[in-house]
Amino acid sequence: MSLFRTLVSAAVAGLLISSPALAGETLVVGATAVPHAEILEFVKPIVAKDGVDLDIKVFSDYIQPNAQLVSKQLDANYYQYRPFLIDYNRERGTDLVPIVPVHVEPFVAYSQKITSVDQLKDGATVAIPNDPVNGGRGLLLLQKLGLIKLKGKAELDQPDDPLPGQKDILENPKHLKIVELESAILPRALSQVDLAALNGNYVLEAGLDVSKSLYIERGQDGKNIWGEYLVTRPENKDDKAILILAKALNSDATRQFIKDRYKGQIYPAF
Incomplete structure (x- = not known):
């Protein structure tokens, strides 16, 4: 660094x-x-x-x-x-x-099917970005929501800290099906998944209302x-x-x- x-x-x-x-x-x-x-x-x-x-x-x-x-x-x-x-x-x-x-930019948990994370059913489909960095950030977001537990640190201390992958999931009590999709198409896939972790630029580009996100990670650390x-x-x-x-x-x-x-x-x- x-x-x-x-x-x-x-x-x-x-x-x-x-x-x-x-x-x-x-x-x-x-x-x-x-x-x-x-x-x-x-x-x-x-x-x-x-x-x-x-x-x-x-x-x-x-x-x-x-x-x-x-x-x-x-x-x-x-x-x-x-x-x-x-x-x-x-x-x-x-x-x-x-x-x-x-x-x-914010990094958000967004859904067109539920209004609260508590409404996620067992076996629900959750989408995260398919690149290692944004995907890792998506997994950290799911951990913040209490949906999964990961090994390692819950936050990055430095920009070069390693980010988690799905192999680092220790607990997934709701048996979520976590799928990885290209960040750019995630907003268009909202109707096909129960919850998605979205990059702020694509939220804005898709005309989605950030304030309607289930969770907003503002990234101001x-x-x-x-x-x-x-x-x-x-x-x-x-x-x-x-x-x-x-x-x-x-x-x-x-x-x-x-x-x-x-x-x-x-x-x-x-």
């Missing part, structure tokens, strides 16, 4: 140094649609004043934004928190780096473990265009936009 803290600290320090405007440099940034691409659209005219033309590429999955950043089809991306980034780097031998956190970061390749971390974008994403104007636009459904992480 010292590497991540050092990189973030260095980037933030760099933001404090005024840089001359660039001469129309294009920065290609990948993002999921809501809220990431919307926030990037908000800062697009801000960075344009400093000579950065922001080209926003919208993705519907969690793999391609990193894959295309590694292959240099993107200059940066903004859609992920550090546990996901750490797992991606470890599994693929890459070295993508976080620059600044921008916002925090004081450590920004679940903060969504601007991410780039290591050779670009000190690039002027990247730092101009980072400064705009961490500006007072962006903080106010997040508060006004999302009305407490997501939260500034800076």
